[in-house]
Amino acid sequence: MNTERMLEEIREANLTYLMLAQRLIREDRAQALYRLGLSEEVADVIGALSAGQILKIAASNLLMCAMRFNDDLVWNLLTGHSRQEKGNAGAAGMHAAILMAGRVAQPA
Amino acid sequence: MRNKSVVTEAREIRVASDLIGLDARLQVLESETQLSRERLLRLYKELRGKSPPKGMLPFSTDWFMTWQPNTHASLFMAIYDHIDKACALDEVEVLIKAYRLYLEQIGQLGLQAVLSFTRAWRLVKFFDCGMLTTAPCTHCRAPFVVHTHELVDRFVCGLCHMPSRAGKTKPHPAGALMN
Numbered sequence A: 001m002n003t004e005r006m007l008e009e010i011r012e013a014n015l016t017y018l019m020l021a022q023r024l025i026r027e028d029r030a031q032a033l034y035r036l037g038l039s040e041e042v043a044d045v046i047g048a049l050s051a052g053q054i055l056k057i058a059a060s061n062l063l064m065c066a067m068r069f070n071d072d073l074v075w076n077l078l079t080g081h082s083r084q085e086k087g088n089a090g091a092a093g094m095h096a097a098i099l100m101a102g103r104v105a106q107p108a
Numbered sequence B: 001m002r003n004k005s006v007v008t009e010a011r012e013i014r015v016a017s018d019l020i021g022l023d024a025r026l027q028v029l030e031s032e033t034q035l036s037r038e039r040l041l042r043l044y045k046e047l048r049g050k051s052p053p054k055g056m057l058p059f060s061t062d063w064f065m066t067w068q069p070n071t072h073a074s075l076f077m078a079i080y081d082h083i084d085k086a087c088a089l090d091e092v093e094v095l096i097k098a099y100r101l102y103l104e105q106i107g108q109l110g111l112q113a114v115l116s117f118t119r120a121w122r123l124v125k126f127f128d129c130g131m132l133t134t135a136p137c138t139h140c141r142a143p144f145v146v147h148t149h150e151l152v153d154r155f156v157c158g159l160c161h162m163p164s165r166a167g168k169t170k171p172h173p174a175g176a177l178m179n
Helices: A003-027 A029-036 A040-047 A051-058 A072-079 A089-101 B006-021 B026-032 B037-048 B067-086 B091-108 B117-128
Strands: B132-136 B143-147
Touching: A003 A029, A003 A040, A003 A051, A029 A040, A029 B067, A029 B091, A072 A089, A089 B067, B006 B026, B006 B037, B006 B091, B026 B037, B026 B117, B067 B091, B067 B117, B067 B132, B067 B143, B091 B117, B117 B132
Parallel strands: none
Antiparallel strands: B132 B143
């Protein structure tokens, strides 16, 4: 992948993410905080961005969103590599869901 | 004391409608709004086209300790706590939002909802009065619903250490939630 193409894709991912985040925050702030895993402060900033600001922020060489879970267990449960997956598919998903919901956004 | 403010009443009717939409029992509506029983009954009939179910509410904390209800209750409380900590809202609004997210998550997992709205409401009340709380599992560190004075030093959750028959119950024949 050449650099120009990579930057273009990062810009697009940023744009999609920021626009979705903004829509969610404006529609239902409380649910958005849960879905996005953002702190209130960051959510307020994103909610108030203008279209021009979003375009400008998106044009970066860095992705604006990061992985939400840095936990082996969550990833094992989600990818189905855990012992639980055998015979009880629902339980692994449930376990992952509780783990993820229990993780509160780090204050910015 | 009757509340006279029309704006407050409009807000309460909206909350009551949301609650009725989520299948809450009449006792929940009475507890969460200042509206009179007659008005709530009329609202219920208007929205549902039938009278609300009668009878006592479930009142046991033990139900939340059995394997399947415990996983669902723990998921719901994790969502509830998350929203509660993330922003300042009335308890009933957090409850409604958290319950909708719970139903959504359960649907995504392809599971049946085990926790009815009335049970979820009960659960939050049990937390408020200190009968139930959450404890982190010592293996996965996820928060699970436990009795308040239980010894949790070596607590392992029902999902890290699954009982052999867990999750193998047949679905309820009527497919109905046990309210």
